[in-house]
Amino acid sequence: MVNESHWTYNIVRIDITASPGERFAAIRPASDQPVDGPVMRGFATFQRVCFSCHSLNKVGDAHLGPDLNVPYSAVEYMGDDxxxxxxxxxxxxxxxxxxxxxxxxxxxxxxxDLKDLLAYLHHMAGRKGS
Ligand code: HEC
Known part of the structure; x- marks a missing residue:
């Protein structure tokens, strides 16, 4: 879901499609991540809060902001704090x-949620491209 205050476009039509994680394999964490662990929780948060504006590993529908994993993840060049x-x-x-x-x-x-999101971004920093 996109929080209304972050929605930058007018909604003209809503199509029900598969979840982003199903549509874009390149944003998925490694399959051995526990479903209720921080990385998977962060993955859900990422899709809910960031993916409406940012791509990751060059996939996604929105390119309003820069890609959050390639060439470098913000956790690599900025650090968590x-x-x-x-x-x-x-x-x-x-x-x-x-x-x-x-x-x-x-x-x-x-x-x-923010802590989980950082765990996801760290995990994905080790999974560029794919
Ligand atoms: C409403 C759209 C929107 C949302 C939602 C959003 N961003 Fe952004 N983000 C941008 C835009 C646009 C920029 C480019 C700078 C600017 O115009 O503010 C940006 C810049 C950034 C940058 C700076 C990159 C750099 O090197 O300068 C980072 C990191 C970032 N966003 C991370 C995130 C994360 C993580 C989330 C989710 C928690 C998120 N953003 C949610 C639009 C968004």
Whole structure:
């Protein structure tokens, strides 16, 4: 689901399709990840909160922001603390009037969800391309 406040387009039609994880194999974690573990929980969070604007491993429907895994994952060049800060308040890291990424607060993404999301992004940093 896309939080309404993050939806950048007008909805003209909704097609029910397979979940992103089914449509895009390249965003899936390794198959040996426990279904209720942090990486799989982070995978669900990623699809709910980030995939509406960002691709990962160059797949996805949205390209509003940069790809979150290739060539480099933000966890590689920013580190967890700065990335967490960017998610909560993008303009606190880089400011310019045209920036479009919204601040994502705890109502949309709890601190626990954010931690899981970082686990997913770290995991995917070891799974480029495919
Ligand atoms: C409404 C669209 C939108 C959503 C949702 C969104 N982003 Fe972004 N993001 C952007 C845009 C657009 C940029 C490019 C900078 C800008 O215009 O703010 C960006 C930039 C970034 C960057 C900076 C990359 C760089 O090197 O400068 C990172 C990292 C990032 N987003 C991660 C995330 C993560 C993780 C999530 C989910 C928690 C997320 N974004 C959700 C639109 C979005």
């Amino acid at each position: 700065k990335l967490a800060r960017l998610i909560r308040d993008p303009q606190s890291l880089r400011w310019w009037p045209g920036a479009r990424m919204p601040a994502i607060d705890e109502r949309t993404l709890s601190d626990a």
